[in-house]
Amino acid sequence: MNPFDLRGPEFLVVYCAFAIVLFIGLARLRRIREGTASQALPPISDPYTIAYLRGGQKAMLEVAAFSLVARGLLNAEDGQLCASGRHEATLATEPLDKAILTFFRSKSRAIAMYRDAAFRDVSGAVEDRLCRDGLLPNQNDQEARSRDFGVAVLMLAGIAGIKIIIAMERGRSNIQFLIILGIAACVIAYRICFPRVTKRGQQLLNDLRNLLNPLLRRACSLSQQLGWKETATVAAIFGLTALPANAYPFVGKMFPAPDKSSSTSSSCGSSSDSSSSSGSSCGGSCGGGCGGCGS
């Protein structure tokens, strides 16, 4: 039977089914091509690079600025930042740290740095590295994605277009649903074909979140124990909004717009006992070590 001869509602169902199969195919194709097996060791110890992977230049700048405030190299006041003047070489060795301290030589709003050209070189170097590591799409990946999307749009728009023409030739004018569905399908195809990170990059972010999720649940009670680099690592993976607001009150004023790229939001519920870790210890549940069990 010719699917183009189906009645409107029936054709819409078939079109949806076709689109779903197409979406699954697109996702699988991209997964196979971009892969999940790492070819290079991803930079999991560099919070700035991880932040860039999660949310681009904006996220990286936010985490870097936060870490500089945490280290006392930037002063934060009412959403404005200013270098503290303590530019000890040992404390600000990263190129991004130096660039931010230079930018905030005079007091400015924190969000002013988002679009400043001063950070283009540093961002470019980070992005290049992430592309080389297969965590962000490189030129070949982008070309392949564009080809996939082009074919998908041809198929989705083409099939919808043929049906619309046939319907109009037969005097049918109720084609709005099909037009809307066709546009929606193309948008979904775009989202599937062009995610910001590669499959490998997304897997790395998922892995890092899984490693740190238990810590995040206890972030309120642990904030005093976390040094700046540990906190920057948490912020890089989850976003600044994941940090307990009472421990870092300046964050909300520095960057008032919500960080959409974070996967969790800050919660500072009931305090938990920080004297023992979650999960097993080497002495079982009695609180002792390997062999000790108190009196």
Place this chain on the structure above:
Amino acid sequence: MAAAVNDRFGIGWRPDLAAGILAHLDRIDIVEIIADDYFDAPAPKLSALRMLAAQVPLTLHGIGLGLASTVRAEEKRIGRMARLHEKIRPESWSEHFAFVRGGGLEIEHLAAPPRNLATVEATAANLALATAIVGVRPVMENIATLIDPPGSEIDEPAWLCAVLHATGGTLLLDLHNVHANSINYGFNAYGFLDRLPLDRIGAIHLAGGKWIPAGDSGRRLLDDHLHDVPDPVYALLEYVARKTQNPLTVILERDGNYPPVLELIGQLDKARDAVCRGRMVA
């Protein structure tokens, strides 16, 4: 002897230390994972562990097999270790010279077995079983005990030597356990070490403890892993480094009461210095 280039210094993975370990991975040579935390872990959690294993050598540390027992170890439990080992492909795995269950009861504690021929033979049999199922022999750890096991016919060094000889295995030498036992039972820790086959050390644990009251209004040293490594333990480490030519893998255990991670890294550096001193004197 110059400082061995293959000596490694690492830390036990605990959720509270996760961010610190990731942030300072360049100062950590190996990470020890409590295996029992991951036996029933979902796929995403295991994927994260595999990602970590790609970044830094991992070793699995079991706490629930109870291999030092005259009761045959449960194959089902060993099977869980085997499956985790297969999925994570760690550098090594370890367990304790302890029993954790008996008479149908779970002790939920690492208990020292009576030190006699029967437990030597039974431990060797359990180790052989575990090795067969997992496919790799475990490194076995000496434990601290607040109770001198009744029914013991030999002392701890003799028992450890007997088991190691019977199994051909290697020792995870927990120096705080040696220190705590030497305090609590009045023997010389260095003499204890002299009686061990130090060429059979597969790894070293460092930890801390605290004093607790004893029944006779005295006090005992509890190996609770909640305190910093005390100086006598570093001294024992230096002694071991002097006595053996083998590369040492030293792992710091901390189960709670966490200081900032940089302080724990500092304790690793202190361990590094102790090993260096030991190597240079040898």
